Amino acid sequence: MGGVCGKPSSAVEEGRESPKLRQANKGAAVVSRGNSGKRVESFRAKDGRENGDGRVGYVDKRTNSSRRVRDEQSEKKKSQLVDTIPRGISSANEAELIAVGWPSWLVGAAGESIKGWIPRRADTFEKLEKIGQGTYSSVYKARDLLHKKVVALKRVRFDNLDRESVKFMAREILILRRLNHPNIIKLEGLVTSRTSSSLYLVFEYMEHDLTGLASLPGVKFTEPQVKCYMQQLLSGLDHCHSHGVLHRDIKGSNLLIDDNGILKIADFGLASFFEHHQSAPLTSHVVTLWYRPPELLLGATYYGVAVDLWSSGCILGELYAGKPIMPGRTEVEQLHKIFKLCGSPSEDYWKKSKLHKSTVFKPIQPYRRHLAETFKDFPDAAVGLMEILLAVDPAHRGTAAFALKSEFFTVEPHACDPTTLPKYPPSKEIDAKLRSEEARRLGAGIKDDKVERDTRGSKDSRAVPAPDANAELAMSLQKRGRSNPKTRSEQFNRHKDEAASGFPIDPPRATHALKEVRKEQMEQPANRASYSGPLVPGVGWTKAAKKHEAMPVVLPRTNLSSLSGLVASRTLTSEDSRDKFFPPHQVAADQARRVSETFDEWGSSRKQDIKHQNQGVTGSRQMGNVLGSTKESIMGFQGKGSKIHFSGPLLVPSNNVDQMLKDHDRQIQEAARRARIEKARVGNIQPQGLQVTPNPMYVGNRGAR
Numbered sequence: 001m002g003g004v005c006g007k008p009s010s011a012v013e014e015g016r017e018s019p020k021l022r023q024a025n026k027g028a029a030v031v032s033r034g035n036s037g038k039r040v041e042s043f044r045a046k047d048g049r050e051n052g053d054g055r056v057g058y059v060d061k062r063t064n065s066s067r068r069v070r071d072e073q074s075e076k077k078k079s080q081l082v083d084t085i086p087r088g089i090s091s092a093n094e095a096e097l098i099a100v101g102w103p104s105w106l107v108g109a110a111g112e113s114i115k116g117w118i119p120r121r122a123d124t125f126e127k128l129e130k131i132g133q134g135t136y137s138s139v140y141k142a143r144d145l146l147h148k149k150v151v152a153l154k155r156v157r158f159d160n161l162d163r164e165s166v167k168f169m170a171r172e173i174l175i176l177r178r179l180n181h182p183n184i185i186k187l188e189g190l191v192t193s194r195t196s197s198s199l200y201l202v203f204e205y206m207e208h209d210l211t212g213l214a215s216l217p218g219v220k221f222t223e224p225q226v227k228c229y230m231q232q233l234l235s236g237l238d239h240c241h242s243h244g245v246l247h248r249d250i251k252g253s254n255l256l257i258d259d260n261g262i263l264k265i266a267d268f269g270l271a272s273f274f275e276h277h278q279s280a281p282l283t284s285h286v287v288t289l290w291y292r293p294p295e296l297l298l299g300a301t302y303y304g305v306a307v308d309l310w311s312s313g314c315i316l317g318e319l320y321a322g323k324p325i326m327p328g329r330t331e332v333e334q335l336h337k338i339f340k341l342c343g344s345p346s347e348d349y350w351k352k353s354k355l356h357k358s359t360v361f362k363p364i365q366p367y368r369r370h371l372a373e374t375f376k377d378f379p380d381a382a383v384g385l386m387e388i389l390l391a392v393d394p395a396h397r398g399t400a401a402f403a404l405k406s407e408f409f410t411v412e413p414h415a416c417d418p419t420t421l422p423k424y425p426p427s428k429e430i431d432a433k434l435r436s437e438e439a440r441r442l443g444a445g446i447k448d449d450k451v452e453r454d455t456r457g458s459k460d461s462r463a464v465p466a467p468d469a470n471a472e473l474a475m476s477l478q479k480r481g482r483s484n485p486k487t488r489s490e491q492f493n494r495h496k497d498e499a500a501s502g503f504p505i506d507p508p509r510a511t512h513a514l515k516e517v518r519k520e521q522m523e524q525p526a527n528r529a530s531y532s533g534p535l536v537p538g539v540g541w542t543k544a545a546k547k548h549e550a551m552p553v554v555l556p557r558t559n560l561s562s563l564s565g566l567v568a569s570r571t572l573t574s575e576d577s578r579d580k581f582f583p584p585h586q587v588a589a590d591q592a593r594r595v596s597e598t599f600d601e602w603g604s605s606r607k608q609d610i611k612h613q614n615q616g617v618t619g620s621r622q623m624g625n626v627l628g629s630t631k632e633s634i635m636g637f638q639g640k641g642s643k644i645h646f647s648g649p650l651l652v653p654s655n656n657v658d659q660m661l662k663d664h665d666r667q668i669q670e671a672a673r674r675a676r677i678e679k680a681r682v683g684n685i686q687p688q689g690l691q692v693t694p695n696p697m698y699v700g701n702r703g704a705r
């Protein structure tokens with residue numbers, strides 16, 4: 001298609017290569033003919049690619065065999081480390097790709113992902129409107145002028161000068177090209193040019209996403225409708241899993257639905273290839289918080305299809321409940337919600353899983369499972385499937401294929417035909433956010449807390465994921481801040497604005513920062529970014545599970561301080577005072593750990609200001625506002641004037657912490673409320689309609705995802 005991203009030229013690209021791919025996934029010596037016609041051997045990486053850049057690892061039969069073995073071993077190791085990162089290709093192929101119009105930064109870093117395709121020119125599309133804002137992308141509705149149809153253009157953000165950044169962006173393309181199923185979004189092409197530094201992914205256009213649809217006023221799905229969506233979701237997942245792909249970010253806003261009721265899984269930015277006998281660790285920092293399974297929250301790095309099945313179980317519950325079933329604000333709170341609903345893992349699981357966070361998170365007394373009681377109003381077959389998908393032990397979650405055969409789909413009423421689903425007005429997560437914002441704006445105008453509360457509880461806001469306690473996002477921002485320091489304050493101010501206005505933000509996301517599974521693993525500690533920018537209202541700090549994730553997070557409009565790790569603990573110790581979840585010593589130890597790790601992660605400039613004295617911590621620094629300091633959040637201290645002084649033992653008795661946090665909480669909420677009202681007063685509110693301004697927070701180096 002002249003200037004059009006050509007049709008995939010090989011079976012792999014059309015996703016028809018599954019048996020071969022599966023074979024390759026195991027890692028196999030492949031014998032083929034080299035350019036010279038000589039018999040050559042190469043180690044085929046587990047994701048089906050020839051190793052390295054297509055040259056490395058091809059070893060002439062006559063070369064020293066031990067070197068070959070060494071090369072193969074090191075290549076194998078390398079391929080395990082880099083997992084699914086697209087690689088370069090031979091220089092001949094590179095030249096070919098550049099000749100057909102691909103930019104050299106893309107060819108050089110990730111030639112494999114575009115092999116066999118031709119770039120589309122931007123002037124063959126007419127951009128219509130913005131329809132989605134992801135963490136690392138903006139999505140536009142556009143008219144394809146060549147094919148006379150409406151498409152979605154996803155502009156992915158990355159740093160084209162950063163090879164790693166390009167590779168990670170390209171992984172999404174590579175994975176999408178390997179999948180071919182009616183319930184998986186189809187990548188139709190790529191828009192760029194030899195001189196361009198940006199890239200758009202061209203997708204078939206989908207009118208709705210499940211989050212948007214569920215949040216439409218008056219929409220309540222019937223049982224056949226729920227079954228219809230779940231059947232499609234599980235079919236798409238089954239295809240991913242049988243092609244060695246884990247999605248790792250299943251959530252409502254990534255389930256797109258067209259006007260014919262067809263559901264397609266989208267956003268493969270966090271996806272990864274996997275193998276059944278996993279030999280290399282994966283990151284546990286994937287999957288948006290509310291949909292994240294317990295094993296990932298506990299730090300598992302060896303996992304499989306069960307992570308997507310857990311998220312599907314959350315979606316199933318959400319479709320019946322009309323709201324997310326486990327909306328945690330922090331990782332700790334998320335885990336607690338999971339244990340309260342699904343029970344805590346068995347002794348056997350704790351022993352066999354050897355998860356590194358077990359020591360911190362293992363409750364003294366086990367939690368009983370309450371799933372059936374909690375959802376007693378749901379149909380039995382639905383609860384039956386939820387029992388399986390939401391099994392705390394991932395080994396008990398089965399597979400998507402197994403779920404598709406469950407009673408849920410065999411008993412009446414059966415899933416309806418997608419074409420019989422009601423026609424809805426276009427509805428996306430972004431629309432729901434705007435409606436929610438408008439409702440809040442009206443509420444703020446009236447200056448009546450009750451109205452505001454009622455508005456929050458309304459259907460509009462119900463299905464809209466609320467606050468972003470996205471530690472991972474913040475980490476990525478930190479990282480991007482490193483490569484683009486100028487945008488840092490803009491990013492944080494954006495957080496501030498969002499928090500202050502109460503603009504609903506997605507549930508804590510597993511961001512693209514986390515999508516760079518291997519990058520993180522390969523990164524040296526010395527390369528970690530340290531935040532040294534200003535602390536602003538609305539930005540708090542939380543400690544995510546990974547050691548280097550001391551990061552700013554957006555504070556929610558409802559309970560701002562609850563985003564600190566400690567507040568989550570506090571929530572557990574005060575709200576659930578009889579709770580067995582965290583015994584006081586664990587809470588205190590966890591706080592201490594968080595504090596010290598947070599300090600560890602501060603940039604050197606910060607470190608200079610902080611003195612650890614014996615068991616205590618003393619520090620001081622300038623504060624423009626009482627909000628949003630790591631230590632305040634964690635320790636519950638407040639500033640006096642513009643300086644805050646910390647001193648005292650790290651192991652604070654939990655009852656004092658409770659009180660301090662309550663005070664802290666109140667102050668933060670009060671400040672946020674004032675800021676919201678003030679913002680509404682000066683009319684600095686997002687207008688109604690689809691005029692979402694580009695979010696400076698997201699501008700940056702996608703390579704850091």
Ligand SMILES: Nc1ncnc2c1ncn2[C@@H]1O[C@H](COP(=O)(O)OP(=O)(O)OP(=O)(O)O)[C@@H](O)[C@H]1O
Pocket residue numbers: 131132133134135136137138139152154185203204205206207208209249253254256266267268269428429430509511
């Ligand atoms: N093909 C499409 N047709 C219509 N809308 C789309 C399409 N693809 C994406 N969108 C909209 O854009 C939003 C963001 O897209 P996507 O999830 O792919 O971006 P992202 O940056 O990876 O997001 P996230 O931060 O959630 O991971 C989606 O929730 C959806 O509403």
